[in-house]
Amino acid sequence: MKEENKNDKVMKKFTVCKLGIGWSVVFLCFTLATNAQQVLSLEDCRRLAVENNKKLKIADEEVKASEAQKAEAFTKYLPGIDAMGVYLRNQKEINLLSEDAHLPVGTIGSDGKFTFRPDQLMVGADGKPVMVNGQYVPKDYALLPKEAMSVDARNLGIVQVGLTQPVYMGGKIRAYNQIAGLSEQLAKSKRAQEMQNVILATDEAYWQIISLVNRKKLADKYVQTLQKFVNDVELMHSTGVATKADVLSVRVKLNEGEMVQTKVDNGLSLSRMLLNQICGLPTDTIVALQEEMTETEVEMVPEESLEQVYSRRPEVASLQFASDIYKKKEKIVLSEYLPTVALTANYLSSTPSFYDGVRSKFEGMWNKSTALSLGGFPQEPAERESTDQCYELQVGGSEGTDRVAGESSGV
Numbered sequence: 001m002k003e004e005n006k007n008d009k010v011m012k013k014f015t016v017c018k019l020g021i022g023w024s025v026v027f028l029c030f031t032l033a034t035n036a037q038q039v040l041s042l043e044d045c046r047r048l049a050v051e052n053n054k055k056l057k058i059a060d061e062e063v064k065a066s067e068a069q070k071a072e073a074f075t076k077y078l079p080g081i082d083a084m085g086v087y088l089r090n091q092k093e094i095n096l097l098s099e100d101a102h103l104p105v106g107t108i109g110s111d112g113k114f115t116f117r118p119d120q121l122m123v124g125a126d127g128k129p130v131m132v133n134g135q136y137v138p139k140d141y142a143l144l145p146k147e148a149m150s151v152d153a154r155n156l157g158i159v160q161v162g163l164t165q166p167v168y169m170g171g172k173i174r175a176y177n178q179i180a181g182l183s184e185q186l187a188k189s190k191r192a193q194e195m196q197n198v199i200l201a202t203d204e205a206y207w208q209i210i211s212l213v214n215r216k217k218l219a220d221k222y223v224q225t226l227q228k229f230v231n232d233v234e235l236m237h238s239t240g241v242a243t244k245a246d247v248l249s250v251r252v253k254l255n256e257g258e259m260v261q262t263k264v265d266n267g268l269s270l271s272r273m274l275l276n277q278i279c280g281l282p283t284d285t286i287v288a289l290q291e292e293m294t295e296t297e298v299e300m301v302p303e304e305s306l307e308q309v310y311s312r313r314p315e316v317a318s319l320q321f322a323s324d325i326y327k328k329k330e331k332i333v334l335s336e337y338l339p340t341v342a343l344t345a346n347y348l349s350s351t352p353s354f355y356d357g358v359r360s361k362f363e364g365m366w367n368k369s370t371a372l373s374l375g376g377f378p379q380e381p382a383e384r385e386s387t388d389q390c391y392e393l394q395v396g397g398s399e400g401t402d403r404v405a406g407e408s409s410g411v
Helices: 002-036 042-052 053-076 171-239 244-279 308-313 314-335 381-387
Strands: 038-040 080-089 101-104 139-143 155-167 287-289 340-351 363-373 388-394 400-407
Touching: 038 042, 042 171, 042 244, 053 171, 171 244, 171 287, 171 314, 244 287
Parallel strands: 038 287
Antiparallel strands: 080 155, 101 139, 155 340, 340 363, 388 400
């Protein structure tokens, strides 16, 4: 008897030890599962969606591009500077004479005519001036060497610097700057619209999960109730109180409830995957939403007039910006008929230099002018496309673009 009691005590201690180990394992698994889940609130989901959305990043780059175009359009007010340099190496130098020249020595009269005085003419034996082929023969000649009329053009260099300041370009400069400003506002409006779309998609996916979680709770309770009801009806059937048809009818309801339960589980899984995708998380990430654990009262949004709603819609603002842009385009077309005025200044230097004799060194000069161009017929679209600089403007929320042309030389 003593040995049996001793064995019973050992078995009880062993059983208690096994139960303790089992509960420890269960607690450890529950802790790991809790730590693996990431609890997110609605604001957390919105923040992740905004940070990881590709379209928002594209919209940010479009805003930066529009800001750069606006800064570029302002430069049309500033003078334009262009420079050019040419170097040419020739094989031979330039000689204006093929041989030495002998020029007659005479006198240039007050009337500018070249004549000979009697003492400058050769006199014959008869004391008269000598004539050959009807021309007097001068007594003295001036030697003009061939080297004196040669130009060393083997090293030819030209440097030109020009400056153009537009004064009046028919209103193009102002119109293009206004278009650039509207383009910037249009890009920002498009980004705001994309932001609203991201937040809307996040909220829809978030509250869809909360709705399905509550439906799952109802479906689970409904199935549990039907299972108890099936057991009761089967017990009643065994005692002869209920019929076989009653049992089958209750089982059909139970199968329908289990089918609804499966649909809710599948929808909940798909909704969680969709929310993970919107937030930029892996689709298999286990995420617990804050509203799943606490009951939240939904606040009613105060009613507003349609005018107030439309005033905050970025699509309406984008359409207004697009309308203003087209009005500015009309001014650009009209400016083609108006005259333009510009001030120009140029400096030209070359070697060899011909300004003060022929010298092999750089010498140059300034020149200033005022350019007046009268308005005429606008260029054809094909010609304008080849000579104009284009601004690409996103109109509204559509994927299309509207190209607004502008001259690259000055607005």
